[in-house]
Amino acid sequence: ITVYGSEDSVAKSIRNQTNQLGLMAVNQNFTDAGLELLPFENKTKSICVLTNKSMNIPCFKAGDKRVTENLGLSALHTVFLREHNHLVTELRKLNPHWDGEKLYQESRKIVAAINQIITYRDYLPLLLGEETRKWIPLYSGYNDSVNPTVSNVFSLAFRFGHTLVQPFVSRLDDSFQPLGSFSHVPLHLTFCATWRIIMEGGIDPLIRGMVVDHAKLMKQNQLLVEELQNHLFEQTEIMGLDLAALNMQRGRDHGLPGYNAWRRFCGLSQPQNVDELSKVLGNSELAKKFMKLYGTPDNIDLWIGAIAEPFVPQGRVGPLLACIIGTQFRNLRDGDRFWWEKPGVFTPQQLYALRKILLSTVICDNTRIKKIPRDVFKINSYPENFVDCHEIDKLDLSPWKDEPESSTKGTQLFEVCQK
Numbered sequence: 001i002t003v004y005g006s007e008d009s010v011a012k013s014i015r016n017q018t019n020q021l022g023l024m025a026v027n028q029n030f031t032d033a034g035l036e037l038l039p040f041e042n043k044t045k046s047i048c049v050l051t052n053k054s055m056n057i058p059c060f061k062a063g064d065k066r067v068t069e070n071l072g073l074s075a076l077h078t079v080f081l082r083e084h085n086h087l088v089t090e091l092r093k094l095n096p097h098w099d100g101e102k103l104y105q106e107s108r109k110i111v112a113a114i115n116q117i118i119t120y121r122d123y124l125p126l127l128l129g130e131e132t133r134k135w136i137p138l139y140s141g142y143n144d145s146v147n148p149t150v151s152n153v154f155s156l157a158f159r160f161g162h163t164l165v166q167p168f169v170s171r172l173d174d175s176f177q178p179l180g181s182f183s184h185v186p187l188h189l190t191f192c193a194t195w196r197i198i199m200e201g202g203i204d205p206l207i208r209g210m211v212v213d214h215a216k217l218m219k220q221n222q223l224l225v226e227e228l229q230n231h232l233f234e235q236t237e238i239m240g241l242d243l244a245a246l247n248m249q250r251g252r253d254h255g256l257p258g259y260n261a262w263r264r265f266c267g268l269s270q271p272q273n274v275d276e277l278s279k280v281l282g283n284s285e286l287a288k289k290f291m292k293l294y295g296t297p298d299n300i301d302l303w304i305g306a307i308a309e310p311f312v313p314q315g316r317v318g319p320l321l322a323c324i325i326g327t328q329f330r331n332l333r334d335g336d337r338f339w340w341e342k343p344g345v346f347t348p349q350q351l352y353a354l355r356k357i358l359l360s361t362v363i364c365d366n367t368r369i370k371k372i373p374r375d376v377f378k379i380n381s382y383p384e385n386f387v388d389c390h391e392i393d394k395l396d397l398s399p400w401k402d403e404p405e406s407s408t409k410g411t412q413l414f415e416v417c418q419k
Contacts, residue, residue, distance in 0.1 A: 014061060025061075032197075033368070035367070038062055041060070071190050079363060083362050083366050084107050084108065087397075095402060117357055120329065122377055123377055129315025139334075146335035148336050152256060156250060165224075168187060176386075187225070212382055214379045223307055251302050258297075259302055266324070281310070
């Protein structure tokens with residue numbers, strides 16, 4: 001998730017401008033039982049108001065304008081907003097001589113590292129399974145010939161995540177029991193519904209629900225739930241939209257080649273007829289449907305063709321998605337001058353501290369949740385897979401303490417990329 005935005009103007013607009021302490025801006029109208037919430041956008045007309053006109057509550061503002069599209073995303077943005085401000089507060093205690101800009105940049109640098117660690121160490125191996133090391137070998141250092149920008153094809157392929165979405169949003173109380181009438185809300189009634197976080201219990205019940213609920217299994221006979229296929233943004237549009245159709249049309253609008261062109265790019269076989277496609281998909285009925293609709297596998301839209309493939313061993317995507325996703329994440333890492341493991345970005349002591357971090361650490365430090373699984377990405381049952389938050393390693397910030405005369409050294413390198 002984009003905590004800080006991808007442009008300097010966005011990053012500046014979500015900082016706290018009332019003081020120069022390095023903090024992110026927070027909501028001035030509401031809190032989450034005393035904890036910070038994301039600020040509201042300052043538009044005259046906010047589409048979020050349409051989801052409950054009597055409440056008149058606008059959309060949140062964050063580094064990514066899609067922050068309010070679903071409640072889980074809003075919750076994670078909120079957690080990382082709080083983490084930034086928590087880091088600023090703790091680093092100021094350690095280094096009272098640091099100014100606001102130094103505090104902001106150092107905290108941002110740590111948040112970026114946390115996101116990199118969690119994504120590459122904990123999430124991607126579950127997604128890519130046995131193909132993880134094929135596409136993302138062990139880090140061997142910065143490579144200035146690698147282009148780290150996001151490819152057009154990845155922006156479409158990574159939308160495979162739409163197939164993992166359940167048709168309901170689950171919210172649980174502090175005993176991990178359903179939260180009354182708020183516990184099981186149809187997905188289409190939660191899009192852009194900022195008011196549900198503010199008026200229905202904050203982000204903790206949402207995070208508990210996400211931790212306990214498993215993702216929908218991407219199956220060939222049920223790729224996308226009805227809530228996304230016919231009811232997307234139903235409360236804010238004239239009619240419900242179809243996310244599958246949007247994904248495929250976007251691929252066409254951007255001129256992305258079809259299924260077989262990407263199979264070729266990835267060094268995979270290119271099925272030419274129904275029998276060959278049946279073998280690739282492991283499903284003759286599905287292959288026949290594709291051939292009837294598209295005439296040839298060459299013409300199959302990338303998104304639907306890629307999500308229809310059987311999973312790689314121990315993974316949750318097929319071979320084509322594993323290639324496109326793995327290639328992109330390798331490039332993002334190897335072409336990043338500020339990758340957390342690159343020598344000189346962090347000290348050895350700081351690296352040691354960072355390696356202990358888990359997403360559960362960040363959640364425990366920034367919510368009132370008391371029990372959590374160590375690995376929130378895996379399917380977890382309450383209470384057997386849960387531990388008390390005090391059993392989860394916290395980030396030890398002592399390696400960030402410095403002496404006044406060296407206060408400018410560590411940040412200068414990081415600030416270069418901001419200019």
